[in-house]
Every structure is written in C-alpha cells, then in structure tokens.
Amino acid sequence: MKGLLDILLCLKCYSTDEIEIGDWFKRFWKIFQKVILEAMSYNRNTYTKLMEYIVLTRKDGEESYPSSKKKRNKEFEKMRKEGEKLLDIVVRSIRYRNKSDYRKIGIISVIKVICEHYILSEDNEFILDDQKEENLLENKELLTYRYIIEDDELDIRFAKFEEWLEEIESITIKKKGYSTMRYFKKILHLEENIAEEENREEVKKFQKSITYQWWDGNNYPKPWINDDVTDKIIEKIVETKGFVEEYSDVGELESSDDMGESSSNEGNKYIEKIYRN
Known part of the structure; x- marks a missing residue:
C-alpha cells in the first residue's frame, strides 16, 4: 500500500x-x-x-x-x-x-x-x-x-456587499441579525430571478435583519425599510451575479x-x- x-x-x-x-x-x-x-x-x-x-x-x-x-x-x-x-x-x-x-x-x-x-x-x-x-x-x-454556497464563501460575498454598501451608497452596517446570513444566502440563490416582483419581499427581510450604524438621511432615510435601498441591492446582485465572478x-x-x-x-x-x- x-x-x-x-x-x-x-x-x-x-x-x-x-x-x-x-x-x-x-x-x-x-x-x-x-x-x-x-x-x-x-x-x-x-x-x-x-x-x-x-x-x-x-x-x-x-x-x-x-x-x-x-x-x-x-x-x-x-x-x-x-x-x-x-x-x-x-x-x-x-x-x-x-x-x-x-x-x-x-x-x-x-x-x-x-x-x-x-x-x-x-x-x-x-x-x-x-x-x-x-x-x-x-x-x-x-x-x-x-x-x-459554503459558509466561508458566504462570508466573502457578504464582505463585498458590506464594502459596496458603505463605499458607494454611504450606508454603514453596525451588526448582522440572527437571520441575516440565512436571508442573504437565499437571495443570492435567487440569482437573476431576484428582480421579479414576487421575490422583492425576500430582499426586504434581509434588509430589515441588519442593524445600521450610519446612513445618508437625504438619500436613504430609514435604510432598513427604504425602497430605494431595496432596488439598489437587487440591481447590484444582478449586476455582480451575487458578488462573485461568473462561473x-x-x-x-x-x-x-x-x-x-x-x-x-x-x-x-x-x-x-x-x-x-
């Protein structure tokens, strides 16, 4: 042997x-x-x-x-x-x-x-x-x-999401909620179907599960329920194919x-x- x-x-x-x-x-x-x-x-x-x-x-x-x-x-x-x-x-x-x-x-x-x-x-x-x-x-x-989507991969994608949200949209995350990563994985698996109206509520759940530290009150008041933030998240996930290189x-x-x-x-x-x- x-x-x-x-x-x-x-x-x-x-x-x-x-x-x-x-x-x-x-x-x-x-x-x-x-x-x-x-x-x-x-x-x-x-x-x-x-x-x-x-x-x-x-x-x-x-x-x-x-x-x-x-x-x-x-x-x-x-x-x-x-x-x-x-x-x-x-x-x-x-x-x-x-x-x-x-x-x-x-x-x-x-x-x-x-x-x-x-x-x-x-x-x-x-x-x-x-x-x-x-x-x-x-x-x-x-x-x-x-x-x-493995746990390590999910963490990497969330870090990219967090970086984009802060640098481009001027919204800073304070902490994740108990269900944040579960919701995040679910909307990532939706891929391009996330843009369908019936899936919008899934993005809303993810959005609400996050505690925010700072945000631009003029552009995005109450980011946890803001419809414009929802639209931006959907657009970015479609654009980046879930914050990952395309396979x-x-x-x-x-x-x-x-x-x-x-x-x-x-x-x-x-x-x-x-x-x-």
Whole structure:
C-alpha cells in the first residue's frame, strides 16, 4: 500500500497508464456519477488534481495557524484560489455525455462536498466517510439550487456587499441579525430571478435583519425599510451575479474529448490555454 508521499511523487513522475487508481478515487467516482449523471469518463488530470485538492484542503489537528487574523485570512484566500484552479482542471478534465443539469459551480459543489469528508488513516490512506453518499444525495441546498454556497464563501460575498454598501451608497452596517446570513444566502440563490416582483419581499427581510450604524438621511432615510435601498441591492446582485465572478456553464465542457484523451503534457497545455483565454 502506498503512503501519501509516495502517491504524490507518482502523480508527478508517471504517465496516465502507470498511475494506480486508488480505492479512494473509485469511491469518489461512484458517488460523483450518482449525482452528475452525465459524467462519462475521467483522465490523469482528474485523478492527480483531485488528489492535490484533497491534500491542499485536508484539515489536520496538528496544524498551526497564524495568530494574526489578517495573516489567517490571507492564507485562507491563497488556499481558496489554489483550490479553485485545481477544481477547474478537475471539472474540465471529465468527459460528459451531454449538457448536465448542473452548471460548473454545481459540479464543483458536488466535488467539494465529497472531498471534505476524506480522512487520512494511520496507514496514510484516504478513507471516505461511509455516510457521505447518503448525505450528499439528501443535501437540501444542493437538490434545490443545484449548487452550495459554503459558509466561508458566504462570508466573502457578504464582505463585498458590506464594502459596496458603505463605499458607494454611504450606508454603514453596525451588526448582522440572527437571520441575516440565512436571508442573504437565499437571495443570492435567487440569482437573476431576484428582480421579479414576487421575490422583492425576500430582499426586504434581509434588509430589515441588519442593524445600521450610519446612513445618508437625504438619500436613504430609514435604510432598513427604504425602497430605494431595496432596488439598489437587487440591481447590484444582478449586476455582480451575487458578488462573485461568473462561473461558466458546463456546456463548455461537452467538447473536452481532446483533453480526455491527451497525455499529461498535452493536458497541461490545454489548461494553460484556458487560463490565458
């Protein structure tokens, strides 16, 4: 049985045919295909980059974290960006029969949910929680919206919202209410449908859940019930797609045959081309 270090060395040194596909990946693929029905096959990039992602994000109780909150946030942001790049490669390396019901952001959510439950055994082997398959298939947020907004991601988006509200609209938030983040997640999941009149009340609930410290009384009196503030929030969420960069649709991945059949070097060139474009 190969240890973690041996596996990582193999990923860098051996070609596709020489990599021994571990049981951890076979279990991952079995669960993944039960959710993403259109997933047809994988290649070397799928296996290696998924392993790198698990190693990158694996939580170890013996890890030491910077005492400074600023440094912790900086390290977390760096790890998050590295993880996003790895998952982008994983998703694009998979061949799909046709367009999936899940967009790219949804497929990434499925991968994250599976991977976060891997643990490292005493023999340096990755083991997947036996309940993971059941939990994933019954995840209410994933089933309803076809993707998951994780807590860390939600905090990042709220920080962007708060910054926009203060710098552009001159409204300062004092504190969040008990239900603020729950309402915020709900209106983010509405996406462009937030502009429909029937969803306006959801924005109002979010607006009222916040305690405000300062506001421009001339432009936005009583911001917790101000209709103009409601309009601005709706417009900004539509404009910024929920305060996050737009995720491309899985339809772009249907023509990944070349990548699926390529060698490691060819696959890396393909990835570099994607990033350049």
